Amino acid sequence: MDNVYAPINRESVYCKNPDVVSRGILDETILVPICGRLADMQNIYALETVGAFIWNHLDGHSSLDTIHLRIQEEFSIDADQAKTDLAKFVDELVKADLITLSLD
Numbered sequence: 001m002d003n004v005y006a007p008i009n010r011e012s013v014y015c016k017n018p019d020v021v022s023r024g025i026l027d028e029t030i031l032v033p034i035c036g037r038l039a040d041m042q043n044i045y046a047l048e049t050v051g052a053f054i055w056n057h058l059d060g061h062s063s064l065d066t067i068h069l070r071i072q073e074e075f076s077i078d079a080d081q082a083k084t085d086l087a088k089f090v091d092e093l094v095k096a097d098l099i100t101l102s103l104d
Contacts, residue, residue: 009064010063010064010065010068011063011064011065012063012064012101013060013061013062013063013064013101013102014058014060014064014090014093014094014099014100014101014102015058015059015060015099015100015101015102016055016058016059016060016098016099017033017097017098017099017100019033019034019035020032020033020034020098021034022055024052027048027049028046028047028048028052029046029047029051029052029055029056030044030045030046030047031044031045031046031047031055031098032044033098043096045096045098049075050071050075050085050089051089053070053071053074053075054067054071054086054089054090055093057070058090058093058099060102061102064086064090067086068082068083068086071085071086
């Protein structure tokens with residue numbers, strides 16, 4: 001798989017696909033697609049701490065810039081590392097059809 005991620009627009013706002021449910025189990029958040037082509041048991045996703053934090057903030061209202069700042073504050077990590085991790089994760093979620101750009 002290509003390790004180059006598309007640059008993200010800092011002002012972009014993403015929302016979760018309504019056909020995906022999430023549940024916290026122990027130290028992970030599990031994403032389970034429930035409808036359409038996503039509803040395949042091979043498409044269950046387990047998110048650890050930072051991924052779950054990002055997932056919880058993809059609320060259709062918070063811009064990626066806001067989420068980027070929250071990641072830095074919550075996890076005390078370098079701004080460049082937070083930006084890279086966020087871009088990679090958002091790119092993966094978009095490709096998996098778990099999130100979409102918010103049109104609001």
